[in-house]
Amino acid sequence: MKNVFIILITLLCISKLNAQTNGTSKGENFIKQIEGKLDKAKAQVDKQCADAAGSQSAENWYLKAYVYNELAKSQVYKKLAPNAEFEALDAVKKSKELDSKKKFESDRINLLFDLSTLFYNKAITLYNDGVENKKEANFPDALLNFEKFMECIDVLGSDKVIVTNLLDYNKVSLNNIYLYIGYSAQKCNQFEKAKTFYDKLVLLNVPAAQARQSGNPLAYIYYMELLLNNKDTIAARGVAEKGLEVYPENPDVVMAAIELFSKMKKMSEMADLMEKVVSQNANADLKMIFVLGQAFNNIAKEYARKGYQSTAEQYKTKAISYFEKVLNANPTDKKILFNANYNLGVIYYNAGVNAYKQRSESNTTEYEFLFKKSLPYLEKAKEIDPKNKNVLNMLLKAYTSLNEKAKAEAIESELYK
Template structure:
């Protein structure tokens, strides 16, 4: 994982001059300023000696009665230890971080007038950067839960940071902790400036679906289509979820809107066929499936659905005729219509089997046709193929 720095520009360290400082605190600040001059041009390691000088002076300052209860003393002590942690690649870095965190808490408690707020914000960025670096290493070693914990800890120092939210969400997904992933990703949904905002919304919808929460899955898919009306992937997600939920009328309108924008999208016509079929409008469903097949004659699912739809239409006509009190001549004519309907299904039923000879649905539908036609040889052949799939 390439780690994005969350430190913005050269650190400006505000100084409080409300009262005179002892020599150790002044020395520490001067040394830390020198370190930051080097750090600002990308050579922080060259300033380690100044950083250590500052640390030694501050350790004396926190023991001196004139400076031990100053928020500024503890703020600088925290800053120095945080920077030492960033530069240390050994286990000692954790000791520096612990000192920085403890000093930060002390500084915050003492800084009642918020005189050190700017420096404490900078400290938060440094500590967050440390956790970001730590998380990246854990990610690279495939320790996704450890990476999540590091990224999440970084957010305690830099709340709402989009990089940490995104990385912690990704780590949680890889650790298969979808609740934690959703908690982070949902925070990113309203942030339009986040570069991966569109993908995040799609992922949130999919994560809710994985958890079996169709309501929220639809909710976020709809948010996505509203924010990105030209995005086909979000539109498809929205359509598929509404079909699953049985929101067919609403789905038909949504699909037709997308068809107007992308008339050559075979999937949209296929989805429209499903939606019309669910509402009982078989004529429009048939027309939609046929449109999908005009675009791609080898579209397996469209062939299966269209063949099955026509087959069922023939069966309905046959049953209706069989149950009606008709004169023989009229009865014979209507039964012939049913068989004519069956025959119009055959090309699609055969095409589906041709495309995928191991599709149980395709083989079963074709077998049904030959059962209606009472062709025992074909029935036996197709049953043998179905048996072979078991």
């Protein structure tokens, strides 16, 4: 298989070389003939393609595409045609339409390689910046350029296998492009377009192994969010269940499913799903163990809210055991270390608050025991994040309730300084 792939890449290189020898030199020579100036070349091809007779020439449209592609890459001349790459793609399509004998086919393939790279590089730069820095304004242009990239592939027609192999060679897949388009459309509130591309990745009616080959964990996460935001909870639930089936070991998919079921108030269903996830993750990593702890903690809180105290205690005990597993593994990741300590601290602190409200003069031992139980976890959380106000407030109230005045005063000075 590896040898076949090398042959394909070799053929690709030969194809590009032929294009450069036979066609691209034609474009280069055209520019050289007019003193090597892109501005003059632009004026010439614009005139030729505007002429009644010249506008019917596949060669003229190819030359226009070539010149505009060069304009798009030029820092000096780009301002002459701010949308040069878009006009170049339109010119390629016009040349192909007029070229019934495919005389300039190899030239156009070479140009489409260049154009697709321009579109992709611009799109992925905008996309990554938009995701990483929460720049919503980036997504319309990212979406446009991703769609133009796909248009380049469409124009290739039966030759798109060449681009597919090139993408594989560069570790860029069409499935990733589908994901980028789907998410960009989602951020632009284009629900149907986003759904169309997510449906290429989230295959609900095929076996998990097949869905995994075609999919991407992020597609399931984004799709759940899209459907939930559009009040389609039934479809969102279907995506969540399929995501857990396809990626049971992925903590981000599990977390997204937990949040979905929490918002839907479907605790018993979520409990069943979590038990299944646990059975499929005998050797789970720390992030997954922590996520499962959070899931059981959320289930416990929801059952407690509904008055099912005995069931709530069962799930709270499970949550505690998972958070303790995280700490017993001595994690080096400070975020996981903080969150595990914080969650354990909160569980015991909240139980202490409830016991304190129900205390009697003859029985103070329960709330004292629970507050003392919370302190090592809250103190460790404070050590990791000294300015966390939630942690400081809980420590202040716990120390005060336990009559540890010096510690309470020290926390109070930190909290209100």
